[in-house]
Amino acid sequence: MKTWVxxxxxxxxxxxxxxGVLLGFGLPIAxxxxxxxxxxxxxxxxxxxxxxxxxxxxDRSDASREFLAELAKADGLRLDVLxxxxxxxxxxxxxxxxxxxxxxxxxxxxxxxxxxDDLPLTLYRDPGKTIEQQILxxxxxxxxxxxxxxxxxxxMSKKVLDALDFPLVGRERAQTILDLSxxxxxxxxxxxxxxGELDEDEKTEGASAAGAGTEAKSDDAGFDFAQxxxxxxxxxxxxxxxxxxxxxxxxxxxxxxSVAGMAVMMLLFGLIHCGGTLLEEADSGTLDRLRLAPxxxxxxxxxxxxxxxxxxxxxxVILFAYGGLVFDVPIFRAPLALFVLSATTAAAVTGFGVLFxxxxxxxxxxxxxxxxxxxxxSALGGSWWPLAIxxxxxxxxxxxxxxxxxxxxxxxxxxxxxxxxxILPEIGVLAGIALGTSFVAWRLWERRMxx
Amino acid sequence: MTPDESTAAVIEVRALVRxxxxxxxxxxxxxxxxxxxxxxxxxxxxxxxxxxxxxxxTLLAPSSGSVRVLGLDPVKDxxxxxxxxxxxxxxxxxxxxxxxxxxxxFFAGLQGLSGTMxxxxxxxxxxxxxxxxxxxxxxKGFSGGMKRRLNIAxxxxxxxxxxxxxxxxxxxxxxxxxxxxxxxxSLHARGVSMIYTSHQLGEVERLCDRIVILDRGRKVAEGxxxxxxxxxxxxxxxxxxxxxxxxxxxLRAQRLLLQQNLHSEMxxxxxxxERIFLDLTGRALRDREDA
Numbered sequence: 158m159k160t161w162v163x164x165x166x167x168x169x170x171x172x173x174x175x176x177g178v179l180l181g182f183g184l185p186i187a188x189x190x191x192x193x194x195x196x197x198x199x200x201x202x203x204x205x206x207x208x209x210x211x212x213x214x215x216d217r218s219d220a221s222r223e224f225l226a227e228l229a230k231a232d233g234l235r236l237d238v239l240x241x242x243x244x245x246x247x248x249x250x251x252x253x254x255x256x257x258x259x260x261x262x263x264x265x266x267x268x269x270x271x272x273x274d275d276l277p278l279t280l281y282r283d284p285g286k287t288i289e290q291q292i293l294x295x296x297x298x299x300x301x302x303x304x305x306x307x308x309x310x311x312x313m314s315k316k317v318l319d320a321l322d323f324p325l326v327g328r329e330r331a332q333t334i335l336d337l338s339x340x341x342x343x344x345x346x347x348x349x350x351x352x353g354e355l356d357e358d359e360k361t362e363g364a365s366a367a368g369a370g371t372e373a374k375s376d377d378a379g380f381d382f383a384q385x386x387x388x389x390x391x392x393x394x395x396x397x398x399x400x401x402x403x404x405x406x407x408x409x410x411x412x413x414x415s416v417a418g419m420a421v422m423m424l425l426f427g428l429i430h431c432g433g434t435l436l437e438e439a440d441s442g443t444l445d446r447l448r449l450a451p452x453x454x455x456x457x458x459x460x461x462x463x464x465x466x467x468x469x470x471x472x473x474v475i476l477f478a479y480g481g482l483v484f485d486v487p488i489f490r491a492p493l494a495l496f497v498l499s500a501t502t503a504a505a506v507t508g509f510g511v512l513f514x515x516x517x518x519x520x521x522x523x524x525x526x527x528x529x530x531x532x533x534x535s536a537l538g539g540s541w542w543p544l545a546i547x548x549x550x551x552x553x554x555x556x557x558x559x560x561x562x563x564x565x566x567x568x569x570x571x572x573x574x575x576x577x578x579x580i581l582p583e584i585g586v587l588a589g590i591a592l593g594t595s596f597v598a599w600r601l602w603e604r605r606m607x608x
Numbered sequence: 609m610t611p612d613e614s615t616a617a618v619i620e621v622r623a624l625v626r627x628x629x630x631x632x633x634x635x636x637x638x639x640x641x642x643x644x645x646x647x648x649x650x651x652x653x654x655x656x657x658x659x660x661x662x663x664x665x666t667l668l669a670p671s672s673g674s675v676r677v678l679g680l681d682p683v684k685d686x687x688x689x690x691x692x693x694x695x696x697x698x699x700x701x702x703x704x705x706x707x708x709x710x711x712x713x714f715f716a717g718l719q720g721l722s723g724t725m726x727x728x729x730x731x732x733x734x735x736x737x738x739x740x741x742x743x744x745x746x747x748k749g750f751s752g753g754m755k756r757r758l759n760i761a762x763x764x765x766x767x768x769x770x771x772x773x774x775x776x777x778x779x780x781x782x783x784x785x786x787x788x789x790x791x792x793x794s795l796h797a798r799g800v801s802m803i804y805t806s807h808q809l810g811e812v813e814r815l816c817d818r819i820v821i822l823d824r825g826r827k828v829a830e831g832x833x834x835x836x837x838x839x840x841x842x843x844x845x846x847x848x849x850x851x852x853x854x855x856x857x858x859l860r861a862q863r864l865l866l867q868q869n870l871h872s873e874m875x876x877x878x879x880x881x882e883r884i885f886l887d888l889t890g891r892a893l894r895d896r897e898d899a
Binding site for chain 1: 665666667669687688690691693695697698699700701702703715718719720762
């Protein structure tokens with residue numbers, strides 16, 4: 158009986174704080190929505206995270222169009238076919254970090270396909286985006302096999318026999334056996350597909366398994382696997398970012414992404430806490446005492462902003478210094494740009510923190526609100542996983558967060574070797590967020606301080 | 609202080625009203641504080657004392673009525689006025705992670721003091737609060753009494769002309785309370801005008817020149833202690849009662865009755881402030897929240 162009485166009391170107390178209840182129930186719902194959205198669970202197959210593949214058709218033949226139409230059917234790929242025919246455009250898109258990979262069909266593609274010759278296909282890749290590359294490999298291989306039809310298997314068989322330096326005596330027989338096997342396999346796949354047994358989930362699972370399997374071999378195993386298969390299909394692979402120090406740079410890019418992602422998330426948590434000192438001042442009575450000092454009312458908020466911003470800048474400087482020392486994050490590549498980007502990121506986060514502190518009426522409200530917003534922004538903004546693997550709508554929403562812009566900026570510096578001018582768009586957006594949130598906070602503060 | 613200055617009103621409040629929604633926390637209040645005077649504001653919880661202090665110290669705007677503090681309008685001239693005011697809030701408004709000296713330095717700096725003036729003001733504050741020996745210690749480790757004394761010293765660090773003390777002795781031991789009284793008496797002796805709110809009737813009796821008793825946002829009585837003792841609403845207890853205009857007159861009346869061989873057991877009863885307070889404000893519990 159007493160147990161029930163005690164529980165009843167706790168329930169009464171719990172539900173009396175309506176905002177607390179709302180936040181308590183809202184947080185899991187918000188996070189589930191974000192996670193589910195990221196994994197493409199909303200709205201069925203349409204929302205599945207697909208990897209963007211920029212395509213440039215330099216052949217413009219019926220065969221190339223047919224090939225691309227088949228490729229477009231791959232569930233894991235989102236084709237972005239360029240209208241222009243300049244070779245640099247597709248390559249440029251990857252080099253500037255705007256797409257993880259691009260495929261170029263060179264002139265003569267149709268003729269080579271018909272003749273069974275090596276195909277003039279070039280795959281441009283950004284090796285820094287390893288997760289995207291693994292997913293791409295998992296999707297591209299079956300997509301190619303499907304798009305090239307029976308010829309793909311035969312083409313691969315021929316390449317395998319060449320690679321094995323198969324004796325000419327039995328070569329024709331071996332080729333026939335392999336071709337028959339390919340034909341049987343393709344027939345089986347066609348049959349299963351017709352029956353609907355090869356459903357979307359199995360294919361997705363297969364793609365993921367391909368990625369996971371290759372990942373297990375070694376850091377770069379997925380890469381080599383894709384490269385090996387691509388070579389058997391006669392595709393030329395070019396890594397357009399990273400230079401000679403390829404493997405090392407690739408690792409650095411991953412580490413820089415992790416450091417930047419976590420840095421921004423932790424910065425959000427930390428600085429919102431700092432902004433919360435405004436509420437502590439109100440609770441402890443010192444806020445009234447500050448208001449009684451001449452000219453202090455307007456300085457209270459700017460003082461809090463300055464304090465929080467300085468803490469943020471120092472946090473980022475320490476974090477990146479650590480990243481530079483331990484993970485070889487290239488912090489001295491463009492130190493001024495790194496400082497300006499970090500200062501602007503800290504300012505944007507500070508603006509949010511101060512705004513929350515002005516809006517929230519209690520520490521509890523601030524903590525609830527900030528937890529929801531920080532976790533949601535971090536998940537949406539790419540602090541936890543690369544945005545490239547998420548649905549398009551998710552990526553669009555992601556760019557309403559500080560995390561996405563800050564991480565774009567850091568990636569630009571560390572991986573794409575951009576300078577201050579190169580990351581000006583990111584700095585501009587972050588500065589805009591800082592100004593916008595600070596302005597709103599300031600207006601609300603003024604209204605609150607009005608006697 | 610010239611005669612004119614001594615009689616000039618430092619605070620003039622006429623028909624002051626402050627509403628929170630439908631509820632009037634202060635209702636048609638008239639108060640006047642003369643230069644160098646210490647005015648006690650007495651009243652049960654929710655009487656409107658703190659609201660009045662917040663309005664007079666520029667922290668809250670009145671709903672209606674006229675308020676002049678040191679000749680200025682607290683709403684329009686808040687910025688000019690604040691430098692001349694010292695407010696000792698009910699809560700301990702200190703930074704617990706800073707030392708006593710750092711707290712004094714911070715608030716003195718905020719009031720615009722610097723250099724030697726700031727250093728002197730901090731030294732005086734430490735001496736006044738009796739915390740010179742603990743100047744470098746963090747406030748967090750201070751006793752309640754030490755914090756209360758520092759809370760007052762911080763409000764006085766810029767030598768204000770007018771000081772508001774809102775229940776400055778809540779929850780402290782008799783020794784610290786005595787020290788607070790001495791601080792207030794020293795201010796009074798220096799001619800600083802003060803408004804002192806408290807539930808401790810004894811301290812108001814000791815420290816204040818005049819007393820205003822508030823109830824439900826309205827003024828129910830005003831005057832010196834002697835004037836309040838003669839207030840018509842202050843009842844005599846038991847038997848027949850005669851009211852005399854001054855203390856001692858009852859004894860003279862008793863002598864007269866005896867001279868006339870009229871038997872009398874007359875006893876002079878002088879009500880203390882607690883009696884006056886309860887007679888004027890009643891004995892019912894007041895649970896109205898003070899804004």
